[in-house]
Amino acid sequence: MDNHLSTQVKGFTTRRGVLAGCLSVVVLIASACASQPSPSTGRHAHGEAPFFGAGELAVAVPGFDLAVGGPQRFVVGLFTADKTDIGYGTVELRFRWLGDTTTKGSTPASAWSPPVTAAFRLLPGTATDAAPSGPSVLAPGQGRGVYVTHAPFDRAGFWEVEASGDVAGTEGDTGTGAFEVAARHLVPAVGDAAFPSDNATDATPGVDPTALDSRAAALDQIPDRRLHETTIRAAIEGHQPAVVVFSTPTYCLSRFCGPVTDMVAGLADRYRDRAAFIHVEIWEDFDTQRLNPTAAEWLYRDGNLQEPWVFLIGADGKIAVRWDNVLIRDELEAELIKLPVTRTP
Secondary structure, three states, rough: HHHHHHHHHOOOOEEEEOHHHHHHHHHHHHHHHOOOOOOOOOOOEEEEEOOOOEOOOOOOOOOOOOOOEEEEEEEEEOOOOOOOOOEOEEEEEEEEEEOOOOOOOOOOOOOOOEEEEEEEOOOOOOOOOOOOOOOOEEEOOOOEEEEEEEEOOOOOOOEEEEEOOOOOOOOEHHHHHHHHEEOOOOOOOOOOOOOOOOOOOOOOOOOOOOOOOOOOOHOOOOOHHHHOOOOOHHHOOOOOOOEEEEEEEOOOOOOOOHHHHHHHHHHHHOOOOOOEEEEEEOOEOOOOOEEEHHHHHHOOEEOEEEOEEOOOEEEEEEEEEEEEEOHHHHHHHHHHHHOOOOOOO
């Protein structure tokens, strides 16, 4: 990536993860979940990406970087027509291709795919008093979350997902949402070599604490120092697996950037004998809109940057798993458990 992209970015708007706002104020989903377009283009990274279709249920697709290829993580949020969260149990998802940027609306949609099961996962930073056994309209105190599955996409363009399930508390049980699939991933994907980045650490001479974590300004200290002890390059060159979270807990529009970072820090306490844990703050200087070079190298694409992202880099230096926008603790912990113990914690 050109160096100028990793230093000063004028007239640029980050496409921050905003699922939290979507889950609490569904009326804003059509604009918010699509993330913020670049002021210079007025478009999203892969073109316009609508999120709602027909049906009794509202379906939001908050993924950042879907592309043609084998099964990949796919997340949906479900809501009633009156904008109440739906959660728990499982739902069935089907997919069909609507067309590409030139044929959408002028050619017949493809046939629906066979259904896949998507399981509900509580979002980090949420709590629940009573968990229903199946899909239900949620009351306050029952937590919030998303449905997660894996699905392949065989061609680029606009797609539609249909979600269906026996939802307690509403007469509606089906809804659709639209999303876009790119010809290739823009952000490092599974199997790609990780960038051997020299991210700043708390040992970097002259580093501003807020360039390590935007919360440092309010706390007068760097939170989660264990996430700022080493570099991505050092982990790769040492053949050590690494969990790397890119987020700006203070400036992210989503209320879950902080909880995701905290969740990664909590797992670092338990699994630091298996992997290095690294947090990369998005902004080197928010006031002047100067990106951290490492965040720019990994995420700044087509005049936009989306976050949060979490990557698990394997001992071979390649991306083993990645999570965009929404990461559930169980998903990351399941991958960490597989790693061998390689060092003294």
